[in-house]
Amino acid sequence: MNYRIAVRGxxxxxxxxxDRIDVPVAEIDAVVREHAERxxxxxxxxxxxxxxxxFLDEPNQxxxxxxxxxDPSGMVAPVKIPLTGAKD
Numbered sequence: 001m002n003y004r005i006a007v008r009g010x011x012x013x014x015x016x017x018x019d020r021i022d023v024p025v026a027e028i029d030a031v032v033r034e035h036a037e038r039x040x041x042x043x044x045x046x047x048x049x050x051x052x053x054x055f056l057d058e059p060n061q062x063x064x065x066x067x068x069x070x071d072p073s074g075m076v077a078p079v080k081i082p083l084t085g086a087k088d
Contacts, residue, residue, distance in 0.1 A: 001025050004056040007035055009048045012071070016048060043069060050075070 005021045023031045042048040050069030058064040072078035 003028050006052075006054040006056055007039070008052045008054070009039060009042065010050040010052065010069070010071070011048055013073075 002022050002024055005023070007019045007021065009016045009018075019035065021031060021035075039048065039051050043051070048069070049071035050067055053066045055064055055066075067075045069075070
């Protein structure tokens with residue numbers, strides 16, 4: 001069995017990239033880690049404002065998307081996550 005995932009990076013409302021991933025379940029941890037490390041660096045450098053992960057085989061639209069980033073305007077019901085030592 002494979003996971004089919006689309007990963008999109010946004011700067012503002014513009015899609016900067018879209019990666020399509022079709023990966024065996026046994027390899028998902030390594031593939032996600034590789035993508036996460038690269039995209040977190042891009043967000044830290046302010047090249048990206050949001051990452052969207054779409055689980056392409058998930059039929060429930062409420063569970064199909066996962067979004068995180070620094071720009072809540074493109075997110076549904078964003079949740080603020082305080083960083084250690086960060087001030088509001």
